[in-house]
Amino acid sequence: xxxxxxxxxxxxxxxxxxxxxxxxxxxxxxxxxxxxxxxxxxxxxxxxxxxxxxxxxxxxxxxxxxxxxxxxxxxxxxxxxxxxxxxxxxxxxxxxxxxxxxxxxxxxxxxxxxxxxxxxxxxxxxxxxxxxxxxxxxxxxxxxxxxxxxxxxxxxxxxxxxxxxxxxxxxxxxxxxxxxxxxxxxxxxxxxxxxxxxxxxxxxxxxxxxxxxxxxxxxxxxxxxxxxxxxxxxxxxxxxxxxxxxxxxxxxxxxxxxxxxxxxxxxxxxxxxxxxxxxxxxxxxxxxxxxxxxxxxxxxxxxxxxxxxxxxxxxxxxxxxxxxxxxxxxxxxxxxxxxxxxxxxxxxxxxxxxxxxxxxxxxxxxxxxxxxxxxxxxxxxxxxxxxxxxxxxxxxxxxxxxxxxxxxxxxxxxxxxxxxxxxxxxxxxxxxxxxxxxxxxxxxxxxxxxxxxxxxxxxxxxxxxxxxxxxxxxxxxxxxxxxxxxxxxxxxxxxxxxxxxxxxxxxxxxxxxxxxxxxxxxxxxxxxxxxxxxxxxxxxxxxxxxxxxxxxxxxxxxxxxxxxx
Amino acid sequence: xxxxxxxxxxxxxxxxxxxxxxxxxxxxxxxxxxxxxxxxxxxxxxxxxxxxxxxxxxxxxxxxxxxxxxxxxxxxxxxxxxxxxxxxxxxxxxxxxxxxxxxxxxxxxxxxxxxxxxxxxxxxxxxxxxxxxxxxxxxxxxxxxxxxxxxxxxxxxxxxxxxxxxxxxxxxxxxxxxxxxxxxxxxxxxxxxxxxxxxxxxxxxxxxxxxxxxxxxxxxxxxxxxxxxxxxxxxxxxxxxxxxxxxxxxxxxxxxxxxxxxxxxxxxxxxxxxxxxxxxxxxxxxxxxxxxxxxxxxxxxxxxxxxxxxxxxxxxxxxxxxxxxxxxxxxxxxx
Numbered sequence: 001x002x003x004x005x006x007x008x009x010x011x012x013x014x015x016x017x018x019x020x021x022x023x024x025x026x027x028x029x030x031x032x033x034x035x036x037x038x039x040x041x042x043x044x045x046x047x048x049x050x051x052x053x054x055x056x057x058x059x060x061x062x063x064x065x066x067x068x069x070x071x072x073x074x075x076x077x078x079x080x081x082x083x084x085x086x087x088x089x090x091x092x093x094x095x096x097x098x099x100x101x102x103x104x105x106x107x108x109x110x111x112x113x114x115x116x117x118x119x120x121x122x123x124x125x126x127x128x129x130x131x132x133x134x135x136x137x138x139x140x141x142x143x144x145x146x147x148x149x150x151x152x153x154x155x156x157x158x159x160x161x162x163x164x165x166x167x168x169x170x171x172x173x174x175x176x177x178x179x180x181x182x183x184x185x186x187x188x189x190x191x192x193x194x195x196x197x198x199x200x201x202x203x204x205x206x207x208x209x210x211x212x213x214x215x216x217x218x219x220x221x222x223x224x225x226x227x228x229x230x231x232x233x234x235x236x237x238x239x240x241x242x243x244x245x246x247x248x249x250x251x252x253x254x255x256x257x258x259x260x261x262x263x264x265x266x267x268x269x270x271x272x273x274x275x276x277x278x279x280x281x282x283x284x285x286x287x288x289x290x291x292x293x294x295x296x297x298x299x300x301x302x303x304x305x306x307x308x309x310x311x312x313x314x315x316x317x318x319x320x321x322x323x324x325x326x327x328x329x330x331x332x333x334x335x336x337x338x339x340x341x342x343x344x345x346x347x348x349x350x351x352x353x354x355x356x357x358x359x360x361x362x363x364x365x366x367x368x369x370x371x372x373x374x375x376x377x378x379x380x381x382x383x384x385x386x387x388x389x390x391x392x393x394x395x396x397x398x399x400x401x402x403x404x405x406x407x408x409x410x411x412x413x414x415x416x417x418x419x420x421x422x423x424x425x426x427x428x429x430x431x432x433x434x435x436x437x438x439x440x441x442x443x444x445x446x447x448x449x450x451x452x453x454x455x456x457x458x459x460x461x462x463x464x465x466x467x468x469x470x471x472x473x474x475x476x477x478x479x480x481x482x483x484x485x486x487x488x489x490x491x492x493x494x495x496x497x498x499x500x501x502x503x504x505x506x507x508x509x510x511x512x513x514x515x516x517x518x519x520x521x522x523x524x525x526x527x528x529x530x531x532x533x534x535x536x537x538x539x540x541x542x543x544x545x546x547x548x549x550x551x552x553x554x555x556x557x558x559x560x561x562x563x564x565x
Numbered sequence: 566x567x568x569x570x571x572x573x574x575x576x577x578x579x580x581x582x583x584x585x586x587x588x589x590x591x592x593x594x595x596x597x598x599x600x601x602x603x604x605x606x607x608x609x610x611x612x613x614x615x616x617x618x619x620x621x622x623x624x625x626x627x628x629x630x631x632x633x634x635x636x637x638x639x640x641x642x643x644x645x646x647x648x649x650x651x652x653x654x655x656x657x658x659x660x661x662x663x664x665x666x667x668x669x670x671x672x673x674x675x676x677x678x679x680x681x682x683x684x685x686x687x688x689x690x691x692x693x694x695x696x697x698x699x700x701x702x703x704x705x706x707x708x709x710x711x712x713x714x715x716x717x718x719x720x721x722x723x724x725x726x727x728x729x730x731x732x733x734x735x736x737x738x739x740x741x742x743x744x745x746x747x748x749x750x751x752x753x754x755x756x757x758x759x760x761x762x763x764x765x766x767x768x769x770x771x772x773x774x775x776x777x778x779x780x781x782x783x784x785x786x787x788x789x790x791x792x793x794x795x796x797x798x799x800x801x802x803x804x805x806x807x808x809x810x811x812x813x814x815x816x817x818x819x820x821x822x823x824x825x826x827x828x829x830x831x832x833x834x835x836x837x838x839x840x841x842x843x844x845x846x847x848x849x850x851x852x853x854x855x856x857x858x859x860x861x862x863x864x865x866x867x868x869x870x871x872x873x874x875x876x877x878x879x880x881x882x883x884x885x886x887x888x889x890x891x892x893x894x895x896x897x898x899x900x
Contacts, residue, residue, distance in 0.1 A: 049603055049604070431861060459606040483610075485609075
């Protein structure tokens with residue numbers, strides 16, 4: 001998964017000195033953005049894919065966004081509501097947002113609290129297929145107290161109320177434009193979905209799905225001097241390598257993102273001096289997932305890969321630990337990602353306040369691993385492969401088809417072979433592997449294998465939701481159509497209790513402490529093995545000024561970009 | 566001939582119907598999910614609702630019949646409306662892409678111009694260059710020209726566009742800095758400077774695609790010419806004292822073109838189908854790129870519609886090739 005969630009203090013954010021010249025709106029010409037995955041729709045509520053939400057963030061704005069340090073700042077809101085300023089109720093059951101006065105839509109009409117309420121109704125319509133619905137779950141009602149005030153009441157105590165109307169996944173849409181697009185009519189409103197009226201720095205002028213988007217400066221943007229660019233030329237198609245080339249080698253474009261290209265190729269291109277690379281570390285961690293349940297094909301389908309049968313090999317924590325000890329994470333990171341990755345033992349690597357910073361796993365220890373396997377009763381057989389009760393220590397290892405991942409598979413197979421573990425490698429197309437089709441035997445959730453490797457991440461700076469993905473009740477089961485985020489089928493009552501406690505804790509220091517504990521419990525279980533903390537890599541031309549990579553969208557500060565002279 | 570054409574067209578109806586059913590069932594049997602590209606952070610309950618909103622969970626027969634109705638009733642009505650300014654199709658559900666939630670036919674209409682321009686021009690350029698090469702190669706068999714031509718066309722057939730395209734980019738864009746690597750589909754040609762820009766951005770994709778056409782067509786023509794040059798009627802023509810120009814261009818070329826015209830006609834549907842690899846490399850984003858992105862995204866309505874249109878084109882151009890054969894060679898009669 002090539003996703004990034006860059007909400008964090010940007011380790012690696014290059015020196016981007018914010019010295020915008022005293023520019024006027026539209027004086028700097030056109031900025032050229034290249035995204036090899038082109039946007040296919042400009043309404044984030046009907047997509048949820050980052051290629052679309054990023055592009056839409058140039059046009060549509062939420063009440064508040066995250067900046068490059070992962071901190072909330074008001075966009076359409078006058079200020080961030082907190083318990084201190086009375087915006088969040090003392091019982092943590094409601095939040096009241098106040099809009100900035102005098103805000104205008106790009107068509108010149110006034111933004112009111114009714115638009116915010118409409119946005120909630122639009123997404124919460126059960127027939128609409130809204131991608132951001134999870135952000136609206138737990139909401140009891142959204143009401144407009146006056147033209148500029150919106151109150152959101154939750155059904156239960158909500159310690160982090162900044163979900164709906166916050167960040168690029170949940171912007172405010174215009175009630176007038178989408179009035180006839182509720183429920184089943186949502187997908188039929190092509191005009192509104194391609195040309196949404198927004199409050200952001202740019203307006204869509206021409207939308208060609210999956211090809212090109214032309215945007216022009218919003219004449220009604222709230223800062224009369226911004227944006228400095230008169231327009232955006234947003235082009236898609238091709239591949240990541242070609243996108244990097246267009247910025248770093250031929251300088252036809254100013255920006256290209258999601259450059260999942262071999263690190264040495266990129267740094268060679270950068271040496272040309274026409275542009276520079278930017279690595280933003282979000283929460284993406286390339287991870288090994290161990291199946292704690294038995295995936296063997298001899299079991300009936302309603303019991304295969306469920307907690308009815310523990311895994312014959314991997315349910316022993318000593319085996320899992322040995323497998324982890326045999327890995328040299330630093331080497332993997334260097335080979336696969338270069339400066340674009342860091343070895344890690346934490347599945348919550350950021351933001352810094354939540355990161356446990358464990359390092360024990362980083363040292364490879366083959367003799368230690370051998371010893372552990374011996375203790376667990378797995379003795380080397382005649383062919384070097386370990387056996388116990390005449391059962392071979394053999395694992396099936398699946399990942400998606402991708403050069404880096406398949407290279408990782410080969411290296412890991414080699415290391416595991418050294419400690420006497422036989423590994424069978426498989427790789428599947430990402431669209432098959434990440435499918436939620438319950439009839440397909442190859443999905444990551446069904447987990448008809450012993451080990452999987454993919455990237456997991458959190459989409460909010462607060463990892464509350466993210467750590468809750470590994471509670472017992474989230475294990476995929478056949479009667480839940482194999483849906484569930486707890487892919488390793490990990491189940492620990494201590495972990496569940498701590499997650500519950502986290503749901504009731506509001507103080508950030510306390511939350512951080514609990515998250516670190518959860519991180520360590522899960523890491524010590526070796527049910528998941530974090531390998532590499534991956535960054536999202538983009539390239540900018542020498543003449544694009546003011547670009548800051550991290551923030552909730554890659555284009556979160558497009559209003560501040562300018563042309564370097 | 567007319568009877569034959571009508572009979573063939575009628576026979577095409579069940580064929581195409583079967584093809585549409587096969588495309589639909591193959592797409593449905595293939596693993597994959599239109600939501601697999603969405604972030605993992607979207608929880609399963611929400612995904613279920615999104616799937617339901619797309620209509621993925623409807624019974625297969627309902628989905629197929631709906632598509633048939635949309636393709637054969639609503640879309641033609643819509644086309645009629647646009648041509649004559651009527652409002653027959655208002656309020657009817659057109660074929661909607663799962664990826665963009667926009668009508669599939671608008672996307673095709675948006676992308677057809679660049680595909681026809683780039684792939685079509687490459688085909689024309691390719692044929693225009695291939696014909697003289699084929700003639701000279703055959704007439705001067707085993708000469709230096711023929712040897713070089715043979716070598717180059719083997720190279721052209723053997724080197725795939727994903728290699729020649731990137732090579733061209735490296736030479737003409739990175740080192741020489743002459744040509745752009747990215748095709749601007751929003752460019753409107755209304756002045757000489759725009760025209761130059763359009764010419765420059767088309768140069769590389771047209772070149773890469775034309776090389777392949779040149780290679781195959783020139784080989785066909787060469788061997789067909791060689792067959793005919795040995796024939797008795799050529800000797801007779803020469804014996805009657807006709808000039809070499811008349812012998813080669815009137816007698817031999819006309820007869821040699823019969824199989825070549827068939828090959829050219831059968832290749833025409835691929836002009837409409839776009840060139841997947843070349844379009845991706847130069848970001849021409851035409852029909853080929855539309856198809857491949859739709860396949861990756863499991864956008865069944867788009868893939869189904871495109872695949873079916875290709876099937877229709879192939880059936881139609883097969884018929885045209887057969888009819889042309891009769892026109893070029895009066896010995897062939899279809900009645």
